[in-house]
Amino acid sequence: MTVDVLDxxxxxxxxxxxxYVFCVDLNGEWFLQKGxxxxYYGDIRFDGLGHGPLDGLVAASFHSPLHAGHWVVAQGRGKLLLADRAYDVNSxxxxxxxxxxxxxxxxAFQPGLALKQSIIPGFLTLIGTGKFVAASNGPVHFVEPPIRVDPQALVGWADTPSxxxxYDHHYLRGFLGGVRALTGIGGASxxxxxxxxxxxGTVLMQSSEALMPEEAVGAVGVAGEQGRGVPGAGVPQQAGGQPGQEGLGGLLGGILGGR
Amino acid sequence: MLAVELNGDAVRAKNGSMVAYDGRMGFKRLTGGGEGLRGMVTRRVTGEHMTVMEVKGQGTCYFADRASNINLVRLGGEKLYVEASNLLCTEEGLRTGTTFTGLRGAAEGNGLFTTTVHGTGWAALMSDGPAVILRVAPGLPLTVDPGAYVAHTGELKQQFVSGVTWRTAIGEGSGEGVQLRFEGSGTVYVQPSERTTLGGQL
Known part of the structure; x- marks a missing residue:
């Protein structure tokens, strides 16, 4: 426990x-997620992205209209403390x-970086040179491809192909697999x-499968606990089916079932 | 988790926060936060509820509440301002009371009043994540998000800073529309997480 008094x-x-707390030595501008x-110490202003004088900055570094409502620009001079729900924070x-x-x-990120929307729904892409701050539930682990990761444990990835x-083939193999594929009923691990x-490249993972609540921004109908945070998991489904598996299962199951 | 060694003396703790003890302990619920009839009435009127028990005995007593972080504060005669919900345990020598906070409490969604602890001894505060202790000195004002504020000590003047403008009304608020500015000299305890507050959405 720290008893240090900081100034x-x-x-x-x-x-x-x-x-859990990150300190930004602000001298200029940073982009922050709201809240x-x-x-902070010093003289800092927080402005929404639509603020007139910021137009040039926003045009240069912010290219995600879907997220514009969740970001602000901090400008001024001083020490700024950032934290998020007592999650681990890293820069x-x-x-x-x-x-x-x-x-x-x-x-948060420095304006030297440009924020874009990843073509994978629910993810953002940062391009350029600069510092950014990210939160994770539990410490972040860096792993190198080739690797397969659990969708919920994935935080991000750098310099790798997308x-x-x-899908493991097991779940539609054998008699049980056939039943599962046809009916959507059955055990799955x-x-x-x-x-x-x-x-x-590098893949960033968190040591928990708890996801931050996030806005449904351009995600394709995500449904259920299984489909949470998995882009493209919520394919059109029939009633009673398991989300995420129904689309593929239904397609392949049809082939298997007709055999 | 907080371990308190008792040697015939007593501590006051949030009701129900004991998780284990060894030795001989007696637990007694104190009506009205152990502040007598006046304190009882004040707390009832102000809505700053605090159910407190007195623990007395020989041995070690362990306190915890919802796995939150515990911060120990040593008081040497000064006054500590803390929300009743963030106060876990105080030594016998410390007196608790209620004070008016004005708008700050309202923005935190904690009501218009807060709890004060004064005297000499240790107090245990709870926070979501370990609290960061920040110094405020003349010429060095500190601005805090009301949702992250836990407690403060010293001679501090609180002031509301509002960045709410017409932009907020059209959904272009900065998300940091309501802030608390502390001036004077003292220390402020801030937690690395934000409560949902009335002002937090602006």
């Missing part, structure tokens, strides 16, 4: 105060790189669906 002189510069500021440097991150996990869905990464 602007002893607060770290662009670094973590503790695993993540917990305290990362990006050098002329690109990174995809789950939209709910990104807290992932694809991977809950782990037959993964994201597969190949090539070189």
């Amino acid at each position: 602007p002189a002893t607060l770290p510069v662009d670094d973590n105060v503790n695993p 993540k500021m917990i305290a 990362f440097d990006l050098e002329d790189g690109n990174l995809n991150i789950r939209s709910g996990n990104l807290l 992932p694809c869905h991977h 809950g782990e037959e669906h993964q994201f597969e990464f190949t090539g070189s």
Whole structure:
């Protein structure tokens, strides 16, 4: 337990105060997600993105109209403390790189980076050079492809080709599989669906499968606990079926069933 | 979790927060927060409810509440301002009371009143995530999000800063529309998480 009393002189510069609080040494502008500021020293203004004088900045670094309502620009000079629901907070440097991150996990970024919407729903892409701050439920782990990860544990990925869905074949093999595929009834381990990464780069994972509540931004009808946070999981389904498996199961199940 | 060693003396703790103890302990619920009839009436009127028990005995007593983080504060005669819901345990030598906070409490959704602790001894505060302790000095004002505020000590003047403009009304608010500015000298405890507050959505 820390009993240190901190003031602007002893607060770290662009670094973590503790695993849950990050201190930004603001001198200019940063983009923040709304409501993540917990305290600040100095003279700082917070403005919505539609604010006139910010037009140039926003035009240069913010390219996601879907998320514009959730972001603000902090400008001024001082020490700014960021935190998010007592989740672990980390900062990362990006050098002329690109990174995809789950939209709910990104807290703040420097205007040197450009924010874009990933073509994968629910994710954002940062391109350029600069620092950004992200939250995760439990510490972040860096892993290298080739790897398959649980959709709920995925925080983001950098410099790799985009992932694809991977379904284990087990769940539609054999008699039980046939029943499951045809009726949607039957046991499933809950782990037959993964994201597969190949090539070189880094994949960021959190050590929990708890997701931040996020806005449904351009996501295709996500439904149920299984489909939570899985882009494209909520394919059109029939009543009573298991979300996520019905589309593929129904297609292949039809072939299997007619055999 | 907080472990308190008792040697015939007593502590006051939030009712029901004991999770384990060894030795001999007696638990007694104190009506009206142990502040006598006047305190009882004040708390009833102000809505700053605090159900407190007195623990007395020999041995070690363990307190915890919803796995929240516990911060120990050593008081040497000064006054600690804290929300009743964030106060876990105080030493016998500390007196608790109620005070008017004005608009701040209203924005936090905690009512217009707050709890004060003064005297000499240890007090245990609860927060969601470990609290960051920030110093406020003359010329060094601190601005805090009302949802992250936990407690403060010292001679501090609180002031509301409102960034609510016509933009807020059309859904272009900054999300940080309501802030608390502390001036003077003292320390402020801030938690790394935000309660849902009345002002938080602006």
